[in-house]
Amino acid sequence: MPNIDSSAVIRKAVIPAAGMGTRFLPATKAMPKEMLPVVDEPAIQYVVEEAAAAGLTEIVMVTGRNKRALEDHFDRAVELEGMLEEKGRFDLLAAVRESTEMANMHYVRQAHPRGLGDAVLTAAAFVGDEPFAVLLGDDLIDPRDPILPDMIAAHKKFGGTVLALMEVPVSEISLYGAAAVAPIAPTAGFENVVRITGLVEKPPVESAPSNFAVIGRYLLTPEIFEVLEKTKPGRGGEIQLTDAIQELTQRPDRGGPVHGVIFTGRRYDTGDKLGYLQAVVKLAVEREDLGPSFSAWLRKFVQELAE
Ligand code: G1P
16 A cells, blocks of 8 residues: 555645747747746746645746746846835735745756656755655646645545546547546545546557546656656657656556546646637636726627628
């Protein structure tokens, strides 16, 4: 049986942010893709807010070349803050300070981006010997539908590794890590939890084990690092986190078992241009300040498109 220590508080999160952002060139030529604004907040800030809201207040970002803006964004901006204070713009001052005060930010640099698995391995020294979360910046989970609290509860109940899963149309499964799943014994409060018996990174539709896609939220234990050290490059010649977790599905006592929490809330893929635009529109519509006037304009615009 896995060693379940339900008293362990999960407080560390790893956010890989070393990717080149080629899908958004030329916008990302001199700016990290994580800084692209979703309404008026960089995409990455939503992810940090999500982590902090779940009690993950020690956050390490795995960065690389061209990522200095990330560190600046989560740091104090003394001159700017002084200017806003002088002008009495306390609303903006609070907005500027928010990104600094949410969590304790740390940075490690991945010298040669060799895949998501390698990025997570870069954070090993920071993580040390405790369970931790990984949040991928391209997946934006709507703040009204948090998934991390359910994942933390599942980790406390079952031990081991917990991933967020989402059902996607079969035709889209090749864009994701795909999970083979099995039901767990009925457990009150854990109706949305399944056992993951296998994982494949971006399989062809014909051989996908299911249409359950891994979305970018993982709760891992330090055992993942010894596996990642030995994980050979997989799909795309990269060291895949999915491949390492697949290994854990076969060893329930060390890093396993692996469970999935099925997410049914609102999620946007901001790593993709279409998903990014959808996120901006949907979140703008929901905003108290912008929503009413933006929605009115949008209704009219859509009507004109249909004519
Ligand atoms: C990564 C993971 C993949 C996962 C996806 C979720 O892929 O490798 O398993 O399903 O994130 O967004 P990427 O989209 O970075 O290629």
